[in-house]
Amino acid sequence: MxxxxxxxxxxxxxxxxxxxxxxxxxxxxxxxxxxxxxxxxxxxxxxxxxxxxxxxxxxxxxxxxxxxxxxxxxxxxxxxxxxxxxxxxxxxxxxxxxxxxxxxxxxxxxxxxxxxxxxxxxxxxxxxxxxxxxxxxxxxxxxxxxxxxxxxxTISHWLGSVPGKVIIKVRHYWSTFLVNPQGKILWEINGLDGGDFGKLPEGAAFSWQHFARIQSISSTQAVISWFGNNNYLPDLGNMKPTTGVTL
The missing domain is CATH 2.40.128 (Lipocalin)
Known part of the structure; x- marks a missing residue:
């Protein structure tokens, strides 16, 4: 349209x-x-x-x-x-x-x-x-x-590719992983505790996420965005606001 x-x-x-x-x-x-x-x-x-x-x-x-x-x-x-x-x-x-x-x-x-x-x-x-x-x-x-x-x-979405590697988002585990061509997990970002990168900044926690996307990447850092759904169908009696998160 x-x-x-x-x-x-x-x-x-x-x-x-x-x-x-x-x-x-x-x-x-x-x-x-x-x-x-x-x-x-x-x-x-x-x-x-x-x-x-x-x-x-x-x-x-x-x-x-x-x-x-x-x-x-x-x-x-x-x-x-x-x-x-x-x-x-x-x-x-x-x-x-x-x-x-x-x-x-x-x-x-x-x-x-x-x-x-x-x-x-x-x-x-x-x-x-x-x-x-x-x-x-x-x-x-x-x-x-x-x-x-x-x-x-567990695996809900591919995110895209890093040269020679792949980013995979796992909604039910609240995590995003960088995986090499041999299937080895190189690092994890978790929406609850931060995963391998330590505690998340205040207000940046997320859960049941969708649509993780690489916004920019270099040899030393990456910027990734998520749609933090923060809700799960069997638990609709405890609804939480959804959020957009960029780390």
Whole structure:
């Protein structure tokens, strides 16, 4: 829409998420997620399955990124052709795409009072070839965190990339991590206690955050912003103001 409220373009009818302008091959594009199959079914809460459509400045489709990941399992009764989640579809300076995905994975849940042969939704961060949709690299939360309760539906968004590294925001853990190509966590910023960088400034605490973004970065420092949601659906009886935070 224009700044006077006139319609410029209307997209396809159906669930669409994460609509934003990005750069691809040196030109501005519009990228958006659209769900497929039963991505909106009651079995799928807080995430989804689908692909990402990339459009040029005339709103023509350049490509549709439809990742089909190996050894990928969805919830019982859920079907979808593409495996990307709704929360992130970030185009990098390398003209690749970073997305999230949720794989239903067997896990030992005895540490949290569950069965030894149980199931988790394993949060995945995936780098994709935009042309083919093939995975270039994958990061699994289940391979780095313990106890198991921290793993269940934790990774909510990719943030973007630092040369050779990736920033991952974990909403249910109130944290943001810098991760190297081998999957090792290099540092953590936590909205409650500051994480590896010490106590946060007064008024800067945040929780249940969304949309962490790198605003600027150098070899010695970075400026990152967050939307501090500060609320969680099961606890709506104790609502708190949302905030914008930049550190």
């Amino acid at each position: 224009t700044d006077t409220g006139d319609l410029v373009w209307s997209g396809p009818i159906g669930p669409s998420y994460n609509v934003r302008v990005q750069d691809y091959n040196g030109a501005p594009v519009l990228a958006h997620f659209s769900g497929e199959g039963t991505a909106g079914a009651s079995a799928v809460v807080g995430h989804g399955y689908g692909g990402i459509t990339v459009r040029d400045t005339s709103y023509n489709v350049i490509t549709r990124v439809c990742p089909t990941l190996n050894h990928f399992t969805m919830e019982t009764g859920v079907t979808a052709e593409c495996h990307a989640d709704v929360h992130e579809s970030f185009i990098t300076a390398r003209n690749t795409m970073l997305v999230t995905a949720y794989n239903t994975t067997r896990a030992d849940l005895t540490s949290v009072g569950g069965p030894k042969d149980g199931w988790i939704l394993d949060s995945m961060a995936v780098e994709l070839n935009i042309t083919t949709g093939h995975a270039l690299g994958m990061y699994f939360s289940s391979r780095v965190h313990s106890p198991i309760c921290r793993l269940i539906r």
